[in-house]
Amino acid sequence: MSYLGEDIKKLGFGLMRLPMNGEEIDIEQTKKMVDTFMSKGFTYFDTAYVYIGGKSEVALKEAVVDRYPRESFQCATKLPIWDLKGPEEMETIFQTSLDRAGLSYYDFYLLHAMDKTKVQKADELKAWDFMKQLKTQGRAKHIGFSFHDSAEVLDEILSAHPEMEFVQLQINYADWEDENVQSRKCYETARKHNVPVIIMEPVKGGSLATMPPQIQELFKAAEPEMSVPSWAVRYCASLEGVITVLSGMSNEAQLDDNVSYMEHFQPLTGEERETVGKAVEILRTLPTIPCTKCKYCVDGCPQKINIPEIFAAKNQYTLYNNIDGAKRSYENAVKEGGKASDCIQCGACEAHCPQHIEIIEMLKKAAADFE
Ligand code: SF4
Ligand code: SF4
Numbered sequence: 001m002s003y004l005g006e007d008i009k010k011l012g013f014g015l016m017r018l019p020m021n022g023e024e025i026d027i028e029q030t031k032k033m034v035d036t037f038m039s040k041g042f043t044y045f046d047t048a049y050v051y052i053g054g055k056s057e058v059a060l061k062e063a064v065v066d067r068y069p070r071e072s073f074q075c076a077t078k079l080p081i082w083d084l085k086g087p088e089e090m091e092t093i094f095q096t097s098l099d100r101a102g103l104s105y106y107d108f109y110l111l112h113a114m115d116k117t118k119v120q121k122a123d124e125l126k127a128w129d130f131m132k133q134l135k136t137q138g139r140a141k142h143i144g145f146s147f148h149d150s151a152e153v154l155d156e157i158l159s160a161h162p163e164m165e166f167v168q169l170q171i172n173y174a175d176w177e178d179e180n181v182q183s184r185k186c187y188e189t190a191r192k193h194n195v196p197v198i199i200m201e202p203v204k205g206g207s208l209a210t211m212p213p214q215i216q217e218l219f220k221a222a223e224p225e226m227s228v229p230s231w232a233v234r235y236c237a238s239l240e241g242v243i244t245v246l247s248g249m250s251n252e253a254q255l256d257d258n259v260s261y262m263e264h265f266q267p268l269t270g271e272e273r274e275t276v277g278k279a280v281e282i283l284r285t286l287p288t289i290p291c292t293k294c295k296y297c298v299d300g301c302p303q304k305i306n307i308p309e310i311f312a313a314k315n316q317y318t319l320y321n322n323i324d325g326a327k328r329s330y331e332n333a334v335k336e337g338g339k340a341s342d343c344i345q346c347g348a349c350e351a352h353c354p355q356h357i358e359i360i361e362m363l364k365k366a367a368a369d370f371e
Contacts, residue, residue: 003196003243004142004165006074006107010237011262012044013037013255014200014248015056025052025059033255034063038073040259044244046198048078048112049097057100065102075101076108076198078146079127081118087125094134108198109140110168113296113354115149119157132163142166146200148354151185158193166243168198170292170354173235173276174208174283180290180356191241199236199245205292205308208232212286212319215279222275229254230261235276238267288315289362290355297349297359303342307349307359309333310340314366323369330370340367 002008013034019026045064047056057077064073077097079090098104111118111127122128134140146168147154158164167190175181190197203209209229211219219228236245249255268276291311298307310333317326334340340363349359 003241006142006243008044008074008244009042009262010242010245010265011042011233011258012046012198012244012246013042014246015045015047015060016051017248017250018052018056018059019251025055027059027062029252030059030063031067033249033252034067036252036255036259038068040263042259042262043073044246045073045075046077046108046200046246047075047101048080048110049093050078050080050083050112054096054100057097061100061102070103074107075103076110077101077106078110078112080112081121081125081127082113084121084125087127087130090125090127090130094139098139105139105141107141108166109134109143111145114145114147114157115354116153119153128161128163135163144168144195144198147186151182151189154186154189155192158189158195162193164195166196166198168200168246170201171197171199171236171239172202172204172208172232173280174204175290176280178290187239196241196243197239198243199239201292202236202245202247203229203232204290205248205294207288207292207315210319211279212282215282218275218279218282222272226261227257230257231272231276231279233258234261234265234268234272237262237265286319288318289357291315291357292355294354296352296354300348300352301338302346302348303338303344304336305338305340305343305349305363306333306336307363310366311357311362314362314369317369327370330366339371340364341371 019029045060047060060075079093111122131143135143142165144164144166148170169186170181171183171187175183177184187197211228216228219231233245233247247258289311291308293308295308313326313329313333316329317323343360343363345360353359
């Protein structure tokens with residue numbers, strides 16, 4: 001089924017966590033991944049002005065735009081309105097995104113990470129009018145926004161802005177009924193407005209790939225040949241009204257796995273849905289921190305604390321009860337920045353966390369476990 005007149009398969013390539021050589025993107029490995037992806041008929045690439053300090057949009061140029069005919073792929077990028085000092089900067093940023101990627105237009109252009117606060121900012125900047133203007137000019141074929149807030153806020157935006165053609169939502173089976181993320185409620189709100197959805201974080205920033213042993217065993221018993229993350233991606237791709245499901249692929253193995261089951265995608269069967277339901281039941285019994293590693297909390301931290309990696313170590317400990325392994329992960333997480341106990345409780349991070357995590361409290365617990 002196609003949406004917005006675009007023929008897009010149900011797997012999109014998220015360019016947020018590309019393979020790295022130190023500070024630089026490993027462009028040769030990225031090119032190989034792009035070639036495999038395109039050779040299997042996949043065409044959608046998702047980046048953002050802020051991803052990898054702007055280098056992600058440049059990688060889009062080097063790995064895709066310079067190497068494939070323009071009509072053979074679709075690409076999306078996003079406008080970070082939280083950074084803007086005035087409305088004139090919207091044009092500057094959009095043009096920079098075009099220039100970095102070597103494009104004359106984007107297929108999909110999004111207001112990035114919208115929530116209640118950013119809606120106010122978008123109103124002040126008249127960002128909605130700016131988006132409409134890009135569409136009229138043909139510099140953005142489709143306009144929409146990515147979203148991190150409650151279904152109520154989503155309903156308000158979609159009611160006020162019918163010109164928004166699509167919405168990018170954080171959906172995964174673990175967060176489907178989560179009251180903070182509200183995957184199901186947000187999805188149902190988009191469906192109510194008849195707005196197609198692009199799904200991000202189907203594997204919850206990689207968390208649904210490294211599951212506790214009892215869940216891995218459950219999935220392996222049901223489908224021995226299928227990987228653990230395949231359940232998460234197929235769960236999302238099985239939903240109605242979904243344009244595509246983005247996966248932030250970091251190496252060739254992840255990409256090969258994803259394309260293997262998404263090339264000839266089959267929706268989950270009833271029995272498979274029951275298996276996912278059982279996995280969710282097990283997950284509910286484990287008190288992990290719901291961090292997606294989006295890193296929105298990191299830049300503003302005066303103590304340079306690597307919050308998502310500290311939380312990954314904490315979750316590793318919660319899931320596997322392996323203090324030595326978790327401590328090693330913690331040491332790596334604090335090697336180049338502050339320790340959990342260096343937090344001065346300024347609260348800057350919590351204001352940016354789309355998952356509404358009580359970061360300060362969780363850091364205190366991590367310090368108690370690991371320091
Ligand atoms: S509250 Fe702590 S972790 Fe958060 S930004 Fe401030 S110092 Fe950093
Ligand atoms: S703590 Fe929140 S803002 Fe920071 S990386 Fe995790 S989910 Fe993102």
